[in-house]
Amino acid sequence: MKKFLSIILAVLMVASLLTITSCGEDEKIAVGVQNGTTGFSYMKGDADWGFEGFTNVETKGYENGGLAMADLVAGNVSYVVIDGDVARELVAANKGTKMIEIPLTTESYGVAVDKAQAELLADINNVLADKKDAVEAIFEKYAEVSEDNAAAWEGATVPAGTVDAANADKQLVVATNAAFAPFEFKVGNEFAGIDMEIAKLIADELGMELVIVDMEFDSITAALGKNGVDIGLAAMTINPAREKVVSFSTPYYTEAYQVIVCKDDDKTFDACKTTDDVVKALKELGK
Numbered sequence: 001m002k003k004f005l006s007i008i009l010a011v012l013m014v015a016s017l018l019t020i021t022s023c024g025e026d027e028k029i030a031v032g033v034q035n036g037t038t039g040f041s042y043m044k045g046d047a048d049w050g051f052e053g054f055t056n057v058e059t060k061g062y063e064n065g066g067l068a069m070a071d072l073v074a075g076n077v078s079y080v081v082i083d084g085d086v087a088r089e090l091v092a093a094n095k096g097t098k099m100i101e102i103p104l105t106t107e108s109y110g111v112a113v114d115k116a117q118a119e120l121l122a123d124i125n126n127v128l129a130d131k132k133d134a135v136e137a138i139f140e141k142y143a144e145v146s147e148d149n150a151a152a153w154e155g156a157t158v159p160a161g162t163v164d165a166a167n168a169d170k171q172l173v174v175a176t177n178a179a180f181a182p183f184e185f186k187v188g189n190e191f192a193g194i195d196m197e198i199a200k201l202i203a204d205e206l207g208m209e210l211v212i213v214d215m216e217f218d219s220i221t222a223a224l225g226k227n228g229v230d231i232g233l234a235a236m237t238i239n240p241a242r243e244k245v246v247s248f249s250t251p252y253y254t255e256a257y258q259v260i261v262c263k264d265d266d267k268t269f270d271a272c273k274t275t276d277d278v279v280k281a282l283k284e285l286g287k
Contacts, residue, residue, distance in 0.1 A: 028058040029286045032068030032077040034180070035061040036218025038107055038237045039081040039258050048241030056286050063216075064179035066147035069094055072261065078285075080261040083235065086180065087259050089146030100269045102278050103257035107239070110248035111202075112232035114225040117247075124231070124249045127205045135252055138197045142182035150181035150192075157190035158200050161211035163228045172208040174199045175224065176234045177217035183235040186214070195233040198252060221245045 031054075033039040038049075040061060045053020060077055062068040068080045069090045082090070087099045111128075113121040128135065145153065163173055176195060178186045184193040191212050203210035213229060220232040224246050237256065238248045260269060260278065268285070272278045 030058045030060050030077040032060050032071055032080040034065050043081055049239055054282055081258055084257045084259045087261050093146050093148030096264050098264050100260040105258045107237040107256045108251035109235055109253040110238040110251050112236050112246040115247050121247050127202050128252055138194055142194050145182035147181045150185040153187050153192050157187050157192045158196050159190050163211050168228055171211050172203040173211045173228045173230045175213050175220045175229045175232045178214045180235055199233050
C-alpha cells in the first residue's frame with residue numbers, strides 16, 4: 001500500500017511540475033505586430049531581412065495595427081512593435097500609452113512592381129521624380145489622420161474600379177491592404193490614404209484607369225503579375241527578400257522605422273538611449 005501511495009505521489013509531483021512548466025511557457029510576455037510587416041519579421045526573426053528575432057517573447061500577429069493596439073490597451077499584450085508614423089497616431093488616439101522614440105529599424109517604402117513590367121517600373125520612377133512636390137503635398141494632407149479617425153475622413157477618396165482583362169493595357173491595377181492609416185484605409189466602399197493618392201497620381205500621369213484590389217498584406221507580393229495586378233502600394237518596405245519576387249521603384253518615403261509602444265506606467269525602456277539599449281531590454285523581457 002505504501003509503495004502504491006508513493007507511486008501516486010510521484011506521478012502527482014511530475015504532473016504538477018509539468019503544469020508549472022507549461023504555465024511558464026504560456027505566460028511569455030506578448031508583443032503585438034501586424035502580420036506580414038517589417039515589425040512581424042523583426043520580432044519573429046527573418047534571415048533574409050537579417051533579423052535575429054526574439055524567442056523570449058510571444059509574437060502575436062494581427063490583421064492591422066489598430067487591433068494590436070486595442071489588445072495593448074486591454075492588457076492582452078504588453079507591447080506593440082509597429083511603424084513609427086502609425087505608432088504616433090495610435091498613441092495620440094489611445095490615452096495611457098506611449099511610444100519609445102528610438103528606432104528599431106530604418107527602412108524605405110517603394111512601389112512594388114511586377115518583375116515582368118520593366119517599362120512600367122521606369123514610368124513609375126519618372127513620375128515619382130517629376131512629381132516630388134505633389135507626393136510631399138499628399139503626405140502633408142494626411143498628417144493628422146490615424147487609425148482612430150480615418151473612418152471620419154471627409155477628403156478625397158478613390159473608387160475601387162473593376163479589373164477588365166480586355167483593357168489590361170489601359171488599367172493600372174494596384175494591390176493594397178486598406179487597414180494601415182494614414183497610408184491606406186477605406187471610407188465606405190472607397191479608398192483613401194497616402195498610398196492610394198500616390199497610386200491615383202501615377203495612374204493619371206500615365207493616362208491609365210486606376211483599379212484597386214484590397215487583400216491581406218502578406219499576399220501582395222505574390223499577387224503581382226496575376227489576375228491583372230500590376231503593382232503593390234501598401235507602405236511596403238524595400239528589402240532583399242521582397243526584391244527576389246518583385247521590383248521596387250525608387251523610394252517615395254525614406255523615414256520609416258519600427259518602434260515599441262507600451263503603456264505609460266511601463267518603465268522597461270525609459271532608460272534606453274540607443275537602438276542597442278532597446279534591443280538589450282527586449283532580450284531581457286520575461287527573464
